[in-house]
Amino acid sequence: MNSIQVFEHSFLPIEKGKLEQHHFVALSKLNALHNDKYFDLRHNGIKFKQYVGVIQINGLTIEILPKIDNDGKDESVWHKALIEMLRVTRKLKVQQVDEAHVKKQQVHLLDIYFEWFLNEVQLLLHQGLIKKYYKETSNVKALKGKLEFAKHISHNLVHKERFYTTHQVYDKDHLIHQILRQALEIIASLSKGNYLYSSCKTVQLNFPEVKTIQANEQTFSKILNTRKTAPYTTALKIARLIILNYAPNVQYGSEKMIALLFDMNVLWEEYILVRLQxxxxxxxxxxxxxxxxxxxxxxxxxxxxxxxxxxxxxxxxxxxxxxxxxxxxxxxxxxxxxxxxxxxxxxxxxxxxxxxxxxxxxxxxxxxxxxxxxxxxxxxxxxxxxxxxxxxxxxxxxxxx
The missing domain is CATH 3.40.1350 (Trna Endonuclease; Chain: A, domain 1)
Incomplete structure (x- = not known):
């Protein structure tokens, strides 16, 4: 996978082997989805704004780093500084990542977020995943719950041994685990070819079979914070960041991309607040x-x-x-x-x-x-x-x- 590091407010030209035309087109679609707030499109490239972080698209990773004018420090220093600022403001937890790799920039910001999420899910699997009650409407072989009479008649004229009912189920196939599964699938699709892919597949094998959903902002608002769901707080927070910033098939295209970007003005404010506290x-x-x-x-x-x-x-x-x-x-x-x-x-x-x-x-x-x-x-x-x-x-x- 190719990677490029740039500073905020810098210009990235279209160039063969780096930012190619198909990347430029996909990024323009992503920017349009976010009201053109991340960067400005130029005739032959992209002019970044105050947003820092990482974008991954079609085998290309672009890390956008903060920068103080004329400070003389290179990308490796600001790469490390950005990770530390995100850690201090609790937007990132750097754990079980080889510090030497981080210093050498062999681990990208996106990889650190993915590894953080995989570690959190592994911890949940070790502690034991919770079961929850939820309502299910389906055709079953035993009468339980509420009989949906109209659908029962239409579905079971021949199969008189079945009952179309709405009933309660108590198992692991509930909204929280469905969200975590979606995030795992995104990580698997974006980490092919790097060191995280096998780790992700291992977690997926140990994760229970649950329904496939397409979570959005409203999906996360349905989750209630309770004592039972408290251990899931961090994993859900990272899953939300991954899922809501993942943009597969942007405007009917074939691109799969993710953009984890932070307004540097906000990050600077939050960083100073934490240092004062x-x-x-x-x-x-x-x-x-x-x-x-x-x-x-x-x-x-x-x-x-x-x-x-x-x-x-x-x-x-x-x-x-x-x-x-x-x-x-x-x-x-x-x-x-x-x-x-x-x-x-x-x-x-x-x-x-x-x-x-x-x-x-x-x-x-x-x-x-x-x-x-x-x-x-x-x-x-x-x-x-x-x-x-x-x-x-x-x-x-x-x-x-």
Missing amino acids: QTNKGLRILGQRRKVFWEGIALKPDIVIQKDEETTYILDTKWKNIAYTKPSTQDLRQMFVYNEYWKSKKAMLLYPSTEYVFNGFKEFNDRAQKCGLGQVSIFKDNSTELDDTIGTTILEWFEKD
């Missing part, structure tokens, strides 16, 4: 708090930090390089309004950078409220490891000034 400073650190300000329209700063009843800080994250520019007027107006509505004295716009830069808070004209610009490096000094002290540094900036 890890500081254990005794603060209330809350994400996406909302206040309605007009006709049901709400204000939602990325992060609200509450020190005590009198002190609140506002933090808004922006995944863009601001090294040689100023913040937009719109962003500053937004921070001003956040300060007003949350009665906060300090707000900060936080950007990624190759170094830590903070020049203090500046007052809005004729106001006591302040706004500051912070730039943080996600890497430790002279290292390719993520800096897990980002949260502490940000809180120190709020406390100092």
Whole structure:
């Protein structure tokens, strides 16, 4: 299987042996299904947007990696950084994956998700799969449940030994296992030729025979969270990600593709939120708090930090390089309004950078409220490891000034 690594906002041209014309056509169909949000189509290639992750189609894997401009780090560093950011934000659990393979990029992001799912299903099989009651309407040899009289007459004029009934069944062929089976089939179809295929087939052999379904968004909403289904939470979460992002036969074509893509702006916000919550400073650190300000329209700063009843800080994250520019007027107006509505004295716009830069808070004209610009490096000094002290540094900036 061919693979390509690109950075967000980069251009990938159509090129023989890499992104070929049939890949381009299939990707254009996928993008259309998602309102053209993942990338822009150009005359002879694709211009990616702020989405990072992985796309697999017709034997081609495209990994889209985050990138801070002019940081000098190559794809292998950002491949590892993306996996770690997804792990920290609990969008990914890296387990039983050879770390040396990850470092060498022999394991793609999609493989890690597939292996995570297979491990979860193996664990469920080891613990024992649950049985559930469900209603079934069918022709049976013994009278049980409710006799469906009209259908009984039409189906059994000749076969008088049968009964057409609606009755309860208690076994493993229920919605949860049907969803897991569908995800297993997708993994089997997309992992042919790599190290995961045999593992997937082994899991499938140990999995019970259940009905084939085509799950969608509404299917997952039917699953009730109970004490009995609690062990399935993680497996269902990954299955949902796989199934809803799998697009076989896009618009009557023959392509099978899957796209696990994440908005880097959202991932950056969630990553900073988790790093702040890890500081254990005794603060209330809350994400996406909302206040309605007009006709049901709400204000939602990325992060609200509450020190005590009198002190609140506002933090808004922006995944863009601001090294040689100023913040937009719109962003500053937004921070001003956040300060007003949350009665906060300090707000900060936080950007990624190759170094830590903070020049203090500046007052809005004729106001006591302040706004500051912070730039943080996600890497430790002279290292390719993520800096897990980002949260502490940000809180120190709020406390100092």
